[in-house]
Amino acid sequence: MSKIYFTLTGTKYYHGNEFLKPGMKLKLKKEPDNKFDKEAIVVKKEGLGEIGHVANSAHTVIGESMSAGRIYDKIGDTAKAKVVLVTPHGTICSLSKKSLIDNKHKKTEEAVDE
Structure with missing residues (x-):
């Protein structure tokens, strides 16, 4: 997966x-x-707490990045990410592959098979 x-x-x-x-x-x-968005995902920075949210609107999602609704079912209750690019209109971040539910499931299956 890319x-x-x-x-x-x-x-x-x-x-x-x-x-x-x-x-x-x-x-x-x-x-x-969240009373405004049932697929809301808050973004936190250690030492600061909440710093924003994963965009979930056609008006706030930049380019081909995914909305909160598109990644909501791909992660557990929490996930890790890192900043890639900061712009005046928003910040592009990448989701850690280790945070993906499918990735965790595959690792569990591999451990069982061994």
């Missing part, structure tokens, strides 16, 4: 995006109780 990219948005409502740098590690956490 890399999965997503747009980090809403940073202006938290700490801005000036501190974000390529390679910076982030944590994603599903927010099933």
Whole structure:
């Protein structure tokens, strides 16, 4: 599977995006109780807490990156990611392959087969 990219948005409502740098590690956490979006995924940075959300609108998703709705079922309750590119319109991040549910399932199957 090729890399999965997503747009980090809403940073202006938290700490801005000036501190974000390529390679910076982030944590994603599903927010099933979010009253605005049932597929909401909050993005956190260690030491800062919440810094934004995975974009989930055609107006906020940049280019061919995936929306929260497209990655929601590909991850568990939490996932890891890293910053790839910071722009004035949003930040492009890549999802860690180790965070993908299919990847975890395959590793479990391989361990059972051995």
